[in-house]
Amino acid sequence: MANSLIQIHELVKAFGLMPVLRKLDLGIERGESVALLGPNGSGKSTLLRLLSGLSKPTGGTISVGGWELPREAAAVRAQIGMVSHKPLLYENLNARENLRFFARLYNLPAANREQRIDLLLERVGLARRAGDLIRTYSRGMQQRLSIARAMLHDPEVLLFDEPYTGLDQAASAMLDEIALETRANGRTLIMATHELDRAVRLASRAVILSRGVVAFDAPTAGMDTAALAAKYAEVTA
Numbered sequence: 001m002a003n004s005l006i007q008i009h010e011l012v013k014a015f016g017l018m019p020v021l022r023k024l025d026l027g028i029e030r031g032e033s034v035a036l037l038g039p040n041g042s043g044k045s046t047l048l049r050l051l052s053g054l055s056k057p058t059g060g061t062i063s064v065g066g067w068e069l070p071r072e073a074a075a076v077r078a079q080i081g082m083v084s085h086k087p088l089l090y091e092n093l094n095a096r097e098n099l100r101f102f103a104r105l106y107n108l109p110a111a112n113r114e115q116r117i118d119l120l121l122e123r124v125g126l127a128r129r130a131g132d133l134i135r136t137y138s139r140g141m142q143q144r145l146s147i148a149r150a151m152l153h154d155p156e157v158l159l160f161d162e163p164y165t166g167l168d169q170a171a172s173a174m175l176d177e178i179a180l181e182t183r184a185n186g187r188t189l190i191m192a193t194h195e196l197d198r199a200v201r202l203a204s205r206a207v208i209l210s211r212g213v214v215a216f217d218a219p220t221a222g223m224d225t226a227a228l229a230a231k232y233a234e235v236t237a
Contacts, residue, residue, distance in 0.1 A: 004027035004028055004029055004030075005028055005029060005030040005064065005065060005156075005157070005188055006026070006027065006028040006051065006062075006063070006064050006065075006157070006188070006190075007027055007061070007062070007063045008024060008025060008026040008027070008047075008060070008061070008062050009025055009060055009061045010023040010024070010025060010059065010060040010061070011023065011024040011025075011026075011047075011050065011057055011059070011060035011061070011062060012024075012057060012058045012059035012060050013043070013046050013050060013055070013057055013058050014058045019058075019212060020041075020043045020046045020212055021043045021046060021047065021050075021057075021212045021213075022211070022212035022213055023059075023060065023213070024043070024047070024060070024209075024212065024213050024214060025214065026207065026214055026217075028188065028190065029188075030156075030186070030188055031183070031186040031187065031188060032188055032189075032204055032205055033179065033182065033183040033188075033189040033191075033202060033203045033204045033205070034188075034189065034190045034191070034203055034204070034205045034206075034207055035191055035193060035198070035199030035200075035202070035203035035205070035206045035207070035220070036048070036190055036191060036192040036193070036207055036209065037192075037193065037194070037196070037199060037206060037207065037208045037209070037232060038208055038209035038210055038215075038236065039210070039236050042209040042210055042211065042212070042236070043209050043212050044161070044192040044209055045084075045085070045161050045162075045192060047192075047209070048082070048084070048159045048161045048190065048192055049084070050062060050069070051064065051069075051080070051157075051159060051190070052076075052077070052080055052082045052084075052159055053069055053070060053073035053076050053077050053080075054082075054084075056069075056070045057069070057070070064076045064079060064080070064157065065079050065156065065157075067079075078106070078153070078155075079155055079156045079157055080155050080156075080157045080158075080159060081149075081150030081151055081152070081153070081155040081157070081158045081159070082150055082158075082159045082161075083143070083146050083147055083150045083158075083159070083160045083161060083163045084146075084161045085161060085162060085165070087134075087142040087143065087145070087146045088146065088149070089134050089142060089145060089146065089149070090134065091133065091134045091135040092133060092134075092135065093133070093134060094130065094131050094132055094133050094134065095121060095126050095129060095130045095131075095132065095134065095137075095145050095148075096117060096121070096130045096131065098134060098145065098149065099117045099120065099121070099145075099148060099149060099152060100113070100117065102149050102152055103116070103117065103152055103153075106152060106153035108152070108153060116152065117152075120148040120151060120152060121148060123148065123151075123174075123178075124144040124145065124147055124148045124171075124174065125144060125170070125171065125174065126141065126144055126145060126148070129141065138166070139165075139166035140166040140167050140168055140171055142166075143163070143165065143166045143167055143171070144167070144171055144174075147163065147175065147178065151178070155187075156187060156188060157187070157188045157189075157190070158182055158187065158188070158189045158190070158191075159190050159191075160179075160189065160190070160191040160192065160193075161192045162192055162193060162194070163175055163191065163193075164193070164195065164198075176198070176201075176202060179191065179202045179203075180202060183202070183204065189203075191203065196225050196228050196229050196232065197225045199220065199228060200220050200223055200224060200225050200228055203220050204219060204220060204221070205217070205218070205219050205220060206218060206219075206220050206223070206228060208231070208232055208235055208236065210235050210236045215235035215236065216231055216232075216235045218231075
């Protein structure tokens with residue numbers, strides 16, 4: 001764990017008097033694809049928000065690529081792409097304008113900015129709607145654009161929080177491909193999901209949270225959905 005890309009030690013997050021994460025320890029290696037599982041309220045979304053720098057811990061330590069959170073949050077955000085429950089898009093801009101805005105925030109070189117935007121709009125199936133305002137998009141289309149935004153700066157780490165919400169079958173298959181490509185290209189993926197079959201199929205490691213701590217942590221190699229479901233029931237009962 002000491003040399004892990006992501007190092008989390010005794011992480012605590014409380015909202016008022018309500019603790020969500022309780023001295024959680026976790027190390028994630030570069031290139032791992034981690035399925036983050038657990039019932040509602042177990043701390044999955046909270047953990048991803050802490051890793052992305054969108055929230056500050058109550059106690060404990062987090063480092064990503066050697067940078068500490070929250071003290072060096074700007075450096076961490078440059079390494080991370082996040083898809084959360086909220087699209088985090090500007091509704092009065094169109095898809096291309098949204099990606100241009102975020103490209104400038106990420107300091108993408110102007111010379112290849114438009115090429116990168118075109119590539120991603122095509123990748124997520126929005127090239128034909130690139131000039132339409134986001135407020136005219138369906139929930140699934142907004143989610144597609146959120147995926148493009150997260151990948152815009154080719155981040156070292158992708159954080160996906162229930163990314164399949166609102167996606168149709170074609171878009172879900174596209175996201176499956178992205179997850180597998182991320183793994184094949186040696187990038188790091190952490191995906192919070194309730195879909196145990198996708199966890200086994202797409203991730204190299206399954207981590208189950210329960211009551212704010214890691215209750216189970218194992219490679220998915222040799223594991224099927226039934227075995228994971230049985231372990232999930234056991235540790236979250």
